[in-house]
Amino acid sequence: MSESKTKSDHNHHHRGKSSEIFLDKNKILANLPIVPSQVILDAGCGNGYMAKEFAKLTGKMGKVYALDPDTVSIDILRTETVGTNIEAFIGDITKQTELTTSSIDLVYISTVIHGFSGTQMAGFVNEVKRLLKSNGKLAIVEIKKEDTPFGPPLNMRFSPEELRTIIDLNPTQLVEVGEYFYMQLFGK
Template identity: 35%
Template sequence: MSDKHGHKHHGKTSRDILSAEEVLKNVEIKKGDVFLDAGCGDGYISIAASKLVGEKGRVHSLDVYEKSIDSLKKEAQDEGITNINAEVADLTQKLPLEDDSIDVGIMANVMHGFAAEGEVPEVMNEIKRVIKPGGTFSLVEFRKIQSQRGPPYEIRLGPADVAEILSPYGFQIKEASEIGEYHYIVTALKK
């Protein structure tokens, strides 16, 4: 019997319930950084991050849904943003990124699905590979509360669950805080 829940995101956006600015306020991102938005959806966090990393920085936006990536590419082009590299990529497979190439990584509203499907090792091994030593990786998840918004309660992850996911892959928890009405963020440092 499988422990999989069949939870799929299908390229949904969190734009209406999760502020990119609020997320990025909780992440140490600076000019010149190389930023990863893993499971970026329509890339609204990537767009905001592109302004923070500046012209010398780079944003890598990865999502499995081609429509989401196409939407992000169009928005970036319409806004004249040239420092976003948006690619279709399955986060459970080898990512199209070099080893130790990312200063700051984020995954928003995605990890609970990988956890429900038993795919955490595949995802986290790749995240570990691409984040630089001394770099950070942040997970944004829905709070583990009953809510009409977000995934079913039984597959939501609490901050302790997130710490359990990150720790075996060489990430040390730096901080955790609530964001908005529905979310929290946990930021970890790669040792």
């Protein structure tokens, strides 16, 4: 990625923001290879609305980890998900998390990485590679790198082509998931 893209560019705030109303949730779910008993990580889960969908699909034998550095979001999600297969915890996906190596079938990360510096992006890729099982998948949902009525400055965004260059996993599908968003999938 461009070295000129630094954390100091990150002058917008995520707290309390969700892309939920702009994303085509059904299209996202239809294009994710989720089956019962899987283990999924929703990295940067925010209010956890997708973690809750993943929990329905993975079922009682599955597990959904919902990670976010925002303590308020995690506290609320923990309260809401008591007794479910969702485990919400505070963490940073750009660093090594408390999760076990090769334990995750799918890492899902939606509208989070545009805030990452080059160092954070490298840390994120390392951690995803550590966490994924050999047949695991990574799904990145991001805002398109074009004029949109909202969203971060264009120089903070990644096009799918840029992601495919930066992330040394095997790109598979690219899907439009709402007027302003795409989902790029990768295999290990």
